[in-house]
Amino acid sequence: MSRNRRDFLNACAGTLALGAGACLAPGVWAQTPGRAASSNYRRLLILVELKGANDGLNTFIPYADEAYHALRPTIGIKRDQVLQLSERFGLHPSLEPLMPLWSQGELAAVTGVGYPNPNLSHFRSIEIWDTASNSSDYLADGWLARAFAAVAPPRSFVADGIAVGGGDLGPLANGRRALSIQSTDAFLRQARLADANDANGRAKNEALQHILRLESEVQSAALNLDPKVTLASAFPNHAFGQQAKTAMQVIAASPGVAAVRISLGSFDTHQGQAGTQQALLRQLGEGIDAIKRACVELGRWGDTAIVTYCEFGRRARENQSAGTDHGTANTHFVIGGAVKGGLYGEHPSLTDLTGDGNLRFATDYRSIYHTILSQWWGFSAAQSAAVLGGRYATLPLFG
Amino acid sequence: MLHRRAPLSFPATVGWLLVCLIALALAATIASAQTPAPAQKVQASPMPAVGMGFEEARHLLSRTSFGARPEDIETFARLSRVDAVDRLLAETRTRAQYPAPPWAAIYERPFRPGMTPEQRKEANRRELVERGLELRTWWVAEMLSTPTPLTEKMTLFWHNHFVSSQQKVRTAQLMYAQNALLRQYALGNFGALLRAVSKDPAMLIYLDGAQNRKGAPNENFAREVMELFTLGEGHYTEADIKEVARAFTGWSIDPDRGEFRFRRALHDDGEKVIFGQRGRFNGDDVITLLLRQPATAEFVVGKLWREFISAQPDPAGVRQLAAVWRSSNYEIKPLLRAMLLSDAFWSPTNRASLVKSPVELVIGSLRQFGFSVEDPAPFAIALRQLGQDLFAPPNVKGWPGGESWLNTSTLLARKGFLNRLFRADEMQSAMSAGNSAPTGNADTTAQPATTVIDRAMLGDGRARRQAQLALRGGTGKLPPFGVSNQLRGQYFFSADQWFAQLPRDMDDARIASALFAGPPLQVSPPLPHTLAGLRSAALDPMYELK
Numbered sequence: 001m002s003r004n005r006r007d008f009l010n011a012c013a014g015t016l017a018l019g020a021g022a023c024l025a026p027g028v029w030a031q032t033p034g035r036a037a038s039s040n041y042r043r044l045l046i047l048v049e050l051k052g053a054n055d056g057l058n059t060f061i062p063y064a065d066e067a068y069h070a071l072r073p074t075i076g077i078k079r080d081q082v083l084q085l086s087e088r089f090g091l092h093p094s095l096e097p098l099m100p101l102w103s104q105g106e107l108a109a110v111t112g113v114g115y116p117n118p119n120l121s122h123f124r125s126i127e128i129w130d131t132a133s134n135s136s137d138y139l140a141d142g143w144l145a146r147a148f149a150a151v152a153p154p155r156s157f158v159a160d161g162i163a164v165g166g167g168d169l170g171p172l173a174n175g176r177r178a179l180s181i182q183s184t185d186a187f188l189r190q191a192r193l194a195d196a197n198d199a200n201g202r203a204k205n206e207a208l209q210h211i212l213r214l215e216s217e218v219q220s221a222a223l224n225l226d227p228k229v230t231l232a233s234a235f236p237n238h239a240f241g242q243q244a245k246t247a248m249q250v251i252a253a254s255p256g257v258a259a260v261r262i263s264l265g266s267f268d269t270h271q272g273q274a275g276t277q278q279a280l281l282r283q284l285g286e287g288i289d290a291i292k293r294a295c296v297e298l299g300r301w302g303d304t305a306i307v308t309y310c311e312f313g314r315r316a317r318e319n320q321s322a323g324t325d326h327g328t329a330n331t332h333f334v335i336g337g338a339v340k341g342g343l344y345g346e347h348p349s350l351t352d353l354t355g356d357g358n359l360r361f362a363t364d365y366r367s368i369y370h371t372i373l374s375q376w377w378g379f380s381a382a383q384s385a386a387v388l389g390g391r392y393a394t395l396p397l398f399g
Numbered sequence: 400m401l402h403r404r405a406p407l408s409f410p411a412t413v414g415w416l417l418v419c420l421i422a423l424a425l426a427a428t429i430a431s432a433q434t435p436a437p438a439q440k441v442q443a444s445p446m447p448a449v450g451m452g453f454e455e456a457r458h459l460l461s462r463t464s465f466g467a468r469p470e471d472i473e474t475f476a477r478l479s480r481v482d483a484v485d486r487l488l489a490e491t492r493t494r495a496q497y498p499a500p501p502w503a504a505i506y507e508r509p510f511r512p513g514m515t516p517e518q519r520k521e522a523n524r525r526e527l528v529e530r531g532l533e534l535r536t537w538w539v540a541e542m543l544s545t546p547t548p549l550t551e552k553m554t555l556f557w558h559n560h561f562v563s564s565q566q567k568v569r570t571a572q573l574m575y576a577q578n579a580l581l582r583q584y585a586l587g588n589f590g591a592l593l594r595a596v597s598k599d600p601a602m603l604i605y606l607d608g609a610q611n612r613k614g615a616p617n618e619n620f621a622r623e624v625m626e627l628f629t630l631g632e633g634h635y636t637e638a639d640i641k642e643v644a645r646a647f648t649g650w651s652i653d654p655d656r657g658e659f660r661f662r663r664a665l666h667d668d669g670e671k672v673i674f675g676q677r678g679r680f681n682g683d684d685v686i687t688l689l690l691r692q693p694a695t696a697e698f699v700v701g702k703l704w705r706e707f708i709s710a711q712p713d714p715a716g717v718r719q720l721a722a723v724w725r726s727s728n729y730e731i732k733p734l735l736r737a738m739l740l741s742d743a744f745w746s747p748t749n750r751a752s753l754v755k756s757p758v759e760l761v762i763g764s765l766r767q768f769g770f771s772v773e774d775p776a777p778f779a780i781a782l783r784q785l786g787q788d789l790f791a792p793p794n795v796k797g798w799p800g801g802e803s804w805l806n807t808s809t810l811l812a813r814k815g816f817l818n819r820l821f822r823a824d825e826m827q828s829a830m831s832a833g834n835s836a837p838t839g840n841a842d843t844t845a846q847p848a849t850t851v852i853d854r855a856m857l858g859d860g861r862a863r864r865q866a867q868l869a870l871r872g873g874t875g876k877l878p879p880f881g882v883s884n885q886l887r888g889q890y891f892f893s894a895d896q897w898f899a900q901l902p903r904d905m906d907d908a909r910i911a912s913a914l915f916a917g918p919p920l921q922v923s924p925p926l927p928h929t930l931a932g933l934r935s936a937a938l939d940p941m942y943e944l945k
Contacts, residue, residue, distance in 0.1 A: 052794070120637065121626055123796050167786075167793065169806060180806035186855040190811035193818055193938055205917070207710070207754050210802045211940040212920075214810045221807070237860070266566075266794065270607045270619045320615030321607060326622070356637060 040378045041153040041258045043303040043338075046247065046291065048284070049170060050310040051265025053122065055277060055324050057316065057359075059095070060109050060331035064088045067350035071317045075273050075324070085109070089343065094278050097285035098335075101292070105341035107333060108397050110368060112345045114329040114361025118312060122268070122326075125311035130170045132366055132388050143369055144259050145175030147387045151379060153177075158224040158254035159217065163261045164247045170261055179221055184249045191222035221254075229253040233294040240264040240283040241290060248294040258377075262287075267310065271321030284308075288335060301337035305376055305398075307368065308332045316350060317357055328354070329361035332368065340399045367392045450477040453912060458750055461916055461945040462707050463487055463739070464548035466763025469901055469913040484739045488732050491550045491586045495579070497541040500533040503575040506657030510569070523569065524864075530571030532865045535779035535789045538578065542762045543775060553585035553731070554578065555758060556706055558789075559797035560699070561596045561628060563605035565790045570601075573657055574790050577601040589699065589729035590690050593628065597682060598659040600652045606795065609651045613667040616644035623795050629689040631698035635674070642671040647682040690729065696721035700734070707738055709749040710801050716743050751917035751944045754804045757785035759945060760813060764820060764937065767914075769900075771891040776869040777848040784856050785812050805943065812853065814938055819851050820844075821892075821934035842930045843893045851890075894930040915941045 058075065062068045063082040082090035083099055089109070091098060101107040117135040119125045128135060132143035141149075148160040159179040161172040172178035181187050194215040229252050235245035243262040251257060264283055269276050288306060295301040313330030329348050348359035370392040373379040385391045451459075456475035460467030464487075467475075475483050509522045542551045558581055565574045577599050584592035596602055597620075603609040606620035621644035625635045635643075649666025652659060671680050673688060680688070689695055700721045704712040720737055727733040738744060755763065761778055764770075772778070782789060786809045792798055805813075822844060849870050857863050901910065907925035914926075919939040926932045936942060 121622070121632055122794065123626075124632055163806070168799070168803065180808040182808045182812070183855050186815070186853055187808070187811060189855070190815040190818075193814035194811060205752050205944075207752055207802055207944055208917075208920075208940060210754075211805060211810065211943055214805060214807050215940070218807050218811060268794075270617055271610050319610075319617055320612055321610035321617055323607075323610075323617075325618050 040376075041157070041256070043305070043376050044251065044257070044300060045259040045372060045376065046304060046306045047171065047259065047261040048288075048306060048308045049126075049261065049263035049265075050267050050280075050284070050308055051263050052268030053125075053310045053312050053314060053326065054267040054280075054308075054330070055269060055273060055314040056111075056330035056332075057314070058273070058277060059092050059281065060111060061090050061092065062088060062347060062350065063090050065350055071350060073318070074322050075318045086343065089347070092277070092281050094281035095285045097289040098333075101288075101335055102341060106337060106339050107335050107341045108339050108344055109331055109333055109342075110344040110363060110395065110397075111331040111347045112329050112359070112362040113332055113365050113368065114312070114359075115364055115366075118328040118358075118361075120312065120326040120328075122311055126170075129309060129311055129365060130173065132171075132369055134389070137389075140174055142169060142171040142173040142175060142178075143387065144171040145173060145178065147373055147377075147379070148175055148177070148258065150383055150387050151377070153258040154256060156224075157256040157258065158221050158250065159257055161259040161261065162247070162250055162257055164243045164250075165263060167263070170263075172259070172261065177217065177220075179217055181246060181250060183246055184225065184227075184253065187218075188222060188225060188227050191218050194218040194222075224254055225250070226253045231294055231297060233290065233297050235290045235294075236283070236286045238283050238286075240287040244287040244291050244294075248291060248298075251300070252294075252298055269314070269323045270319065270325060271323040273318075273323040292335075295337070303338065305334060305336040305339060305372070307334050307372065309365070309368075313359060315357055316353055316359055327358050329359040334368070334397050338398055340397060344395050344397065363395075364392055366390070367395055371395045371397050451480050451483065452476050453909060455480065455745065456483065457913060458745070458916070459483055459487075459739070462744075462753075463552065465542060465552070465759060466765075466767030467913075468767055468769065469905060469910070472913055473902055480740060480745070484736055487547075487549050487739075488586070488736060490547045491553075491732075492545075492547055493550075493583045493585070493587070495541045495582060496546070497537060497544055499575065500530070500537055502530060502533075503537075503572055506570075506572050506576075508655055508657070526569050526571050527565065528861060528864045529868065531565055531790070532776055532779065532868050534565070534571050534575055535782075536774075536776040537575075538789055539762070539775040539779045539782070542758065543765055543772060548766075550582065550585055554582040556703070557581040557585055557592065559792060559800070560702065561592075561599075561602065562792045562795050562797045563599075563601045564792055564794075568601045568604045570604075570657070573601040573604070576657075578790075584731075586731050586735070589724075589731055590686070593690070594683065594686055596628075597624065597647075597686060598650065600657055600659060603650065603652050603659070608647060611644060611648050611650065612665040613645075613648045616641065616648055616667070618644045620644070620647060624685075625689065627796055629695040629698065630692055631694060631701075634692065634694040639673055642673045642680075643685050645669070645671055646673070646680045646685045650682050693721070693725070696724045696729070700724060700738075703734070703738060704743075705801060707735075708741070708744050709752050713743060716741065751915075751941065753945050754800075754802055755943055755945050756798070756800060756804055757782050757787035757809075757813070758789075760943070761785065761816070764817065765890075768892060768897055768933070770820075772848065773889050773891075774848050774869070777850075777852050777866075780862070780866055780869055781816055781851050781853075783862065784853055785809055785816060810943075812856065813943065815853055816851060817937040817942075818934065819853075821930055821937055822846070822850070842895050843891070844930060845889055845891045848890045892930075894928070894933055897933075898928040911936075915939070916944045917941055 057068065058077055061077050061082050063079050064087060069076050077092060081093045083093060083095060084090040085102060098107055115128065115135060119128060119135055130142050131139035133139040144161050153160045160175055160177040162179045162181055163169045163172055164181055169178050169180060231248055231252050235241045247260045247262050251260065264280060267277065267280060291306060292301060295304045309332055310330065313327045314324035315327040319325055346362040348361065352360065354360060366388050369388055370384050371394055373384040373387060374381060374394060375398045381391065453472060453476045456472045457467065460472060460475060478486065509526050510519065545551050561581065563574065563577055565571065568574055580595055580599055584595060606623055607617045608620040611617040611620065618640050622640050625643065626632050645667045649662045651662045651665065668679055670677060673680055673685065678684065697717055700717050701712045704717060720734060723737050724734040743749060761782055765772060779789065786804060787798060852866055857866050911919065911924045911926060914936050919941045921939045922935050926936055
């Protein structure tokens, strides 16, 4: 490495430590984010993707509805096994760890969530959810990436958003300060190998620019993670528990981050649904419980919101393989110390199905996004509408 | 006679010398490639009389093989583009040459009704952990040793197109059989491949075809065969999916033999309407209909374009190649030949524009530098850590590839891997621990292969168990790999030997040109002829590109 580049690197490291982005690859800060005095990125969003599409009817169960048991003679959850939330609805027995949250009024279930003209392809539909697009529109950037471009989180944060698990960036895709982390230890140990610089400006090709941008992000983040901070809280040993652990370690060791995405799956239960869903929902419940305990340890439970999402719900009627095919409307959870627990939205009728045998949605998924932007982070109605490409109803989820 | 000849031969000699000098000057410009603009102009004009030259040969081999060795590049540099492409295509094979794990030859039903939970758990462990590791290790061994890397590249391409994952299929032997099927047709006929895959037992399990019955269709395969295997999204309706699912009812497997079985009683032979056509279609009829749709050729050609040419397919170019393909009845070799000889493939703007996949990075590095690998198992685990767990793509759409191979997490994992691979500083302890060190050369790396695994990234229990198996040197059922050293479970590399065996006329600019698809950003030639020099080269961002 030439002397010039080494000097440049050192200069970069210095300015990055001060929170300035002057040395980053050209174009990184070309888009000047708007300022919003009201934004509150002290509040943390933890998104949980239920990969492969979780079956909502067996998660948030309309157990009192005879039609439910008629549609699900084999895989339906028996009345006496349901964890009752109300006279009509209850949770899958594997979600036992969520029951204390429910009784403390910290768990909200938003039901009948979907969008018009639903697409039943996994890949297209999760793209719709990740980019907050209409069924017929194709957008490139994740909805959180657009939100952070419109109202920028503080520069002192380790990143705007972090995807844990090393997979796709989902709602953070194409974000300027989006980080993907698999384990904090490995990240910090390897970060010293990322040696971003392009003093001669030779990086004209897009793939190379992509690499240089990642290396800049890594350097910046590594400077902002304190390797000495550890959590006392324990996490379950399964894959989702370990993702939750990594997420909470980053949150504990960094000066801040606005959003973290974790995931578990695959919920694509075309056959033999019972065992698969049971195991995954158990992981989900245990993981969320562990996140709460870690948040309490950090004094952050009051400003943390955990939100589940996935590409679609599953078909109302079970198939012949004791499973369920791709469907439409679904139920999702919003959980946190500042969440007003309860039931939101309107549960779809199980007798008035669409021609395809699917549930009719009543709440647009972008209502949840809008509520996060406006009620959680303090975006103005206009700012939220610009990010989401339209105005959506506010859900009174936060107290 | 002598007197008469001399005046004639003198100008001829001068002329020949001039040609040589010009060629040398051009070659030097190409090889150094420090100033892209003039170099690109030179690259654009082929020189068939003297072969395509080093830069073009490097480009061709970086896209069609795993990290070409400098001597291979020199060999191909002497060929014209047409001769080089024809040679690559002529050398492909339909069978793997590395011996398969012993259990791969015969199907034995691993999961039987009536098994106790303990028996089931043990069968699961054997299939997914032990045999799963052997299966991955076997394919890595094949990729490392094959004389025709293009065959493995195309097998991997189809693995990522006709996706099945052992996570769901579970039976290792069926995954092996599917891999053999993909290789058999890898450069054969796409239509035949599609028909064979539709009846492949692993696929019938993975996309629930085996569960698809008359009166209770399972739509999983019907949807994906159109969305991901042939037409692409937007070329069919939800109603088509339901009808196609009916047509495939009864395509099942014999659980005792692990073979395709048509169950007539479960087949819905009623009338269906598919793409507006009415008939009593069965699964084979549907495949015929799918192959008749122009969208099929364009969809698959677009995917091959992103694999071989550039991240952004040119729509007109795709249509043109798709027409070529359909006119050759979906034969894969003529299509690849047309792609590899297209202007777009050779365009300077498309060089160094693709991100190496983890397989290309790992297998390419090991092949390019001629590492001796006794046990490839840890490299199979390293591939998982880099985001390409063979036989277990993330979902039915496969690995998205391209720039998405790289995020902050996988980029760091790659750098960590390359750093460990070329690590000399820990060599002393590794050598003193082992009893049979190779030469006492300071610029040698000889380590347990498991040191390439990042222990901090071994998350779930299955990964940990696989790593433990790898630590023990695999399950001991695969034939030993590598012949040039006796270091059990180790890998070995000598930078001195590597530099010493390079062709004599290879100067530093040409060595850099062999290692990088474009000008490196962080290392500046001359590269130190040491292990540390190679390590710094491998950590350069340009090393990630092909």
